Amino acid sequence: MRSLPAFAILIGLAGSTGAGGAEPVRLGVYLQAPASTSAEVLESLRLEVERVVSRPGIQVHWRNQIDGNEAFHRVLVVRLRGSCTTELPAVLRRPAALGSTHVNNGRVQPFIDISCDQVTSALSRNWDWPTPRIPGDLYGRALARVVSHEIVHALTESVDHDECGLMKPFFDRHDLLARNLSLAPPSLARLDRALSLGIRGAD
Ligand SMILES: [Zn+2]
DSSP: OOOOOOOOOOEEOSSOOOSSTTSOEEEEEEEEOOTTSOHHHHHHHHHHHHHHHOBTTEEEEEESSOOSOSOOSEEEEEEEESOOSSBOOSSOOOOOOSEEEEEETTEEEEEEEEEHHHHHHHHHTTOOOSSSBOOHHHHHHHHHHHHHHHHHHHHHTOOOOOSSGGGOSOOOHHHHHOSOOOOOHHHHHHHHHHHHHHHHTTO
């Protein structure tokens, strides 16, 4: 099954710059989710994304809407699409991208779409959940794996993948449910370079 294509996007926004090498990159993430998405799922998603993305050089700031009054070094819009409840799928979706990013004229755009239905199907493919619903914390963490993957593509402005870890080109159920899935050294290096660029603007 393939789950994750590789695009991601993000966009480097605005030419806002840090005040110096010591200032963390402020990443504003505007998360849009269907109203039916539970607080437990969203909290689990946020925590896992922060675990993966937050590092000494970057701070993740979650927002529910864009008001244009805040300054961020990078801004991303993450949209959870479809049904993002923990209900087990009546019918599995044909495998397709779990997440994607918009690219316009070869330029990465700051819009990331996540297919909740595809994630739910990926979690249920070749597996019968012993519970009537997917546990909310696990579902949120699975969504976060896809969100984080796309965020790294966006921040690094790269479509490169690793052979293992969070930036594998495809995710299966085990990847989505693994207790820990982290960035492999190549992606960590790309992310470090990208963050350094982001901070350096004020020099
Ligand atoms: Zn990818």
